[in-house]
Amino acid sequence: xxxxxCAKQVVDVSEMKVDSSTKKPILQGVPQKISDIDKNAxxxxxxIKDKHGGKITVLTVGPADAKERIKELLAMGADEGILVxxxxxxxxxxxxxxxxxxxxxxGEYDIILCGEASIDLFSxxxxxxxxxxxxxxxxxxxxxxxxxxxKITADRNMGDKSVTTESSYPVLITVTKEINEPRLPSLMQxxxxxxxxxxxxxxxxxxxxxxxKIDAVELNGVSMERKNIIYKDDxxxxxxxxxxxxxxEGVLR
Amino acid sequence: MVLVFSDDKKLTLxxxxxxxxxxxxxxxxxxxxxxxxxxxxxAKEYIAHGADKVFVAETDIKSFKAExxxxxxxxxxxxxxxxxxxxxxxxxxxxxxxxxxxxxxxGCVADCTNLYLKDxxxxxxxIVYSGNAIAVEQFNSxxxxxxxxxxxxxxLPKDDKRTxxxxxxxxxxxxxxxxxxxxxxMKSEGVNVEDAEIIVSCGRGFKNKDDIKLVDDLAEVLKGRxxxxxxxxxxxxxxxxxxxxxxxxxRKVKPKLYxxxxxxxxxxxxxxxxxxxxxxxxxxxxxALIFKSADYGIVGDLYEILPKLTNAVKEKMG
Numbered sequence: 001x002x003x004x005x006c007a008k009q010v011v012d013v014s015e016m017k018v019d020s021s022t023k024k025p026i027l028q029g030v031p032q033k034i035s036d037i038d039k040n041a042x043x044x045x046x047x048i049k050d051k052h053g054g055k056i057t058v059l060t061v062g063p064a065d066a067k068e069r070i071k072e073l074l075a076m077g078a079d080e081g082i083l084v085x086x087x088x089x090x091x092x093x094x095x096x097x098x099x100x101x102x103x104x105x106x107g108e109y110d111i112i113l114c115g116e117a118s119i120d121l122f123s124x125x126x127x128x129x130x131x132x133x134x135x136x137x138x139x140x141x142x143x144x145x146x147x148x149x150x151k152i153t154a155d156r157n158m159g160d161k162s163v164t165t166e167s168s169y170p171v172l173i174t175v176t177k178e179i180n181e182p183r184l185p186s187l188m189q190x191x192x193x194x195x196x197x198x199x200x201x202x203x204x205x206x207x208x209x210x211x212x213k214i215d216a217v218e219l220n221g222v223s224m225e226r227k228n229i230i231y232k233d234d235x236x237x238x239x240x241x242x243x244x245x246x247x248x249e250g251v252l253r
Numbered sequence: 254m255v256l257v258f259s260d261d262k263k264l265t266l267x268x269x270x271x272x273x274x275x276x277x278x279x280x281x282x283x284x285x286x287x288x289x290x291x292x293x294x295x296a297k298e299y300i301a302h303g304a305d306k307v308f309v310a311e312t313d314i315k316s317f318k319a320e321x322x323x324x325x326x327x328x329x330x331x332x333x334x335x336x337x338x339x340x341x342x343x344x345x346x347x348x349x350x351x352x353x354x355x356x357x358x359x360g361c362v363a364d365c366t367n368l369y370l371k372d373x374x375x376x377x378x379x380i381v382y383s384g385n386a387i388a389v390e391q392f393n394s395x396x397x398x399x400x401x402x403x404x405x406x407x408x409l410p411k412d413d414k415r416t417x418x419x420x421x422x423x424x425x426x427x428x429x430x431x432x433x434x435x436x437x438x439m440k441s442e443g444v445n446v447e448d449a450e451i452i453v454s455c456g457r458g459f460k461n462k463d464d465i466k467l468v469d470d471l472a473e474v475l476k477g478r479x480x481x482x483x484x485x486x487x488x489x490x491x492x493x494x495x496x497x498x499x500x501x502x503x504r505k506v507k508p509k510l511y512x513x514x515x516x517x518x519x520x521x522x523x524x525x526x527x528x529x530x531x532x533x534x535x536x537x538x539x540x541a542l543i544f545k546s547a548d549y550g551i552v553g554d555l556y557e558i559l560p561k562l563t564n565a566v567k568e569k570m571g
Binding site: 011013014016018025091092093096097116119120121122123124125126127128129130131132133135136137138139140141153158159160161162163164165166167168171176177178212213214215216217218219220221222224226227228229230231232235236238239240242243245246247249251252253 | 319320344345349352353354355358359360361362380383384385388389391392393397430432436437439475476495501509510521523527532533539544545546547548550551552554557558
């Protein structure tokens with residue numbers, strides 16, 4: 001079974017701050033990580049490989065330092081990584097086209113796994129766009145999958161209902177965070193990952209002259225200003241103070 | 254031409270309101286798309302709420318499949334020459350719009366909270382970085398696809414005097430290689446956290462399913478009677494149905510009062526409740542992130558605090 005996992009490097013949103021004077025979010029210097037749900041996609045790929053054998057390729061379009069992040073996925077169990085550096089200007093159209101061309105260059109694949117969305121921008125566009133560009137079936141929001149030799153079945157979380165869908169290969173699957181608990185690699189695996197290949201493929205070699213269809217105009221911060229009045233002494237006293245404050249706020253009616 | 258499509262009627266009506274505003278400014282017509290069988294009553298309703306035309310893409314397909322719906326919409330867009338397409342951002346729409354954008358090699362912006370023309374270009378706003386920022390973006394080519402979540406726009410008042418054409422056309426689409434084996438309705442308790450004025454939520458700080466009664470009791474005396482929860486309670490432990498789940502992948506709420514008990518305050522949870530009026534946090538860890546997003550907080554054991562708080566509120570409210 002040949003599996004391709006698409007993973008994105010994102011800023012750790014919980015470490016983000018908003019500049020109080022300009023009201024713009026500060027993105028520089030924020031720690032980077034692999035988007036959480038992409039790790040669930042990776043874990044699921046390993047489970048499928050454990051059952052059927054094969055090869056797992058991690059594919060990332062991202063900044064040059066994403067190589068360090070790809071190593072984490074190699075330590076988890078991927079066999080090979082591919083990094084396509086971001087072109088100067090990019091949007092979902094550009095990134096999904098680059099991923100598609102890279103997948104075509106990889107050649108043989110049975111399953112493409114993605115997270116349902118990346119935790120930074122949470123658009124959920126890449127999975128369905130890739131499936132559309134490759135013209136293959138898509139199974140989104142999978143909360144459990146069962147890969148068999150010539151078909152795959154998944155339970156999809158549709159909020160008010162669960163839909164069980166089956167598909168032949170090749171197929172693109174996006175997973176939710178609930179599908180599994182991503183493993184933490186052992187020290188041996190982390191050391192072993194250093195010997196696994198990470199290939200650099202340039203954007204120009206995959207698709208030249210790509211232009212975004214969407215232009216970023218601006219990014220405005222939303223500051224979370226709260227009173228932050230915290231009671232931490234005697235419980236009875238704290239409860240009394242809280243109730244008095246809530247009454248003053250006019251929410252106890 | 255501006256096209257509007259969702260398989261959710263309510264969401265279609267909301268988008269028709271924004272769509273008619275955009276269509277007027279662009280000097281174009283507004284068309285609502287219906288996929289499936291012709292339904293005269295539905296078509297009339299869409300026209301009464303702002304559509305100039307209803308395009309029925311007739312098909313025998315019974316259940317939604319992104320592959321097949323994408324091909325149908327591709328055909329409708331080619332047939333009508335539509336340049337602007339609004340798609341309802343429910344779970345189906347969220348996987349349909351980007352597949353369609355991929356097929357058409359075009360731009361798509363998901364979950365727009367505002368749409369307008371600026372310098373004659375369609376401009377979108379959407380919430381990013383778990384609610385920490387709003388991204389303003391602009392389309393530079395056509396067709397342009399935007400998805401719109403529910404409750405962002407209000408539907409136009411119904412005007413039964415409005416008239417419009419209903420066009421029907423059948424398209425042959427390729428059958429998808431995927432097959433739906435089973436559809437199971439999740440059990441619903443009819444809870445609607447999105448409309449609640451007061452919500453008391455529980456998180457990982459609760460040790461047993463039965464302890465959720467503590468939250469129930471407080472919600473009851475607050476006359477909110479609405480219980481919410483963070484991801485682990487609904488998704489992992491399944492102590493509460495998913496309709497209680499508040500967060501980035503759960504429901505987004507804005508009650509007057511939001512009380513978070515035993516919730517650590519992961520950014521994904523905050524994203525679902527940050528627009529609440531007054532936020533109260535109860536947590537035994539003084540360093541818990543939730544306190545940063547709270548107006549008031551008590552550091553301590555929720556098992557001791559919640560019953561006392563319930564009593565104190567009862568007394569105060571008489």
